[in-house]
Amino acid sequence: MEISVLGGGFQHVITRLSPLPSLSAPSSSPPYTTRAKSSQLISATSLLHKESQIEPTHVSVAPRKRYHSVAYKARQSAILEVQQSSDLGSALARLGDVLKVQDLNAILRHFGKPCRWQDLSQLFDWMQKHGKISFSSYSSYIKLMGKNLNPIKALEIYNSIQDETVRNNVSVCNSVLSCLVRNGKFESSLKLFHQMKQDGLRPDAVTYSTCCMKVKHGYSKALELVQELEHSGLHMDTVTFGTLLAVCASNNRYKEAENYFNQMKDEGHLPNVFHYSSLLNAYSADGNYTKADKLVEDMKSAALVPNKVYIRGGLFEKSRKLLAELEDLGYAEDERMFFRANWSSFQESMHSDVSN
16 A cells, blocks of 8 residues: 555655764765755655545444443333333332433323323322422423313412422423413413513513414404514514414404415415415405415415315305315315305304394
């Protein structure tokens, strides 16, 4: 190889160097010989330095096998045993000391996926009682329970938090507010939101989206929340825009909905079916068929499937045509069922108006 030659040359130069001349006796070698040898040494050193900069050939090295400690393996075994146990209380009594908070949080999330509400609540109560709990525990439990958690119980859990940093954690606060909103306690959620801010909460975009979620007949209130969000230096995300579009549609404000829809696209967010549907609802409620038709075509161009918005706007003839198109595309099974149900309701309301 070339590097071997260079290496040999470098050694050769070094071995041929003459000893330094004695100060007491003149050198027998001519001056030019020393300079030549010094030049050769510099040249060889320079070449060797350049050679060392050449990237070495890649050699694949098998990854090292990761060895876990005995304690780690014991925790993993305990997690699995608790998850699969038919007697959760007994399993926690035997294995609770082995498990860390993060392990228990993982079990919480595991119980939430198959909707094991009783086990979920039992585990959370055990975690509270034994002080093995974190902000993630509170947030996960309230979020996973969803509508299965009584809003009063959610408030009790929140008010029981002694640690101020956990109490003001944005994830915990968002979970509590979401629980109240999903259970129709909108006024309570707004009051709690303002109290949380006074206590030290720093809301994020999710917080504001949650509070706007159920303001179907309170456009001005939703607008206040959006202005507060922007004043805080936060930016609206796709969820916030979707919530605002739904609020606008519910309050027959198609122009405002149109403005938010365009703002969303200008800021680089890609609209999904929900955003299109809310704007279509706004157009349909206003009777603006031309814009509604154009937006449906835009949805098709974006490879999105139009849903039941025409029906919700009362445009049943438009719905018939749309459903026929969806049937041709193979999308319309659910839409047919929805159409029939709404068509029956529409006919009943028409007969009621006539009889009155």
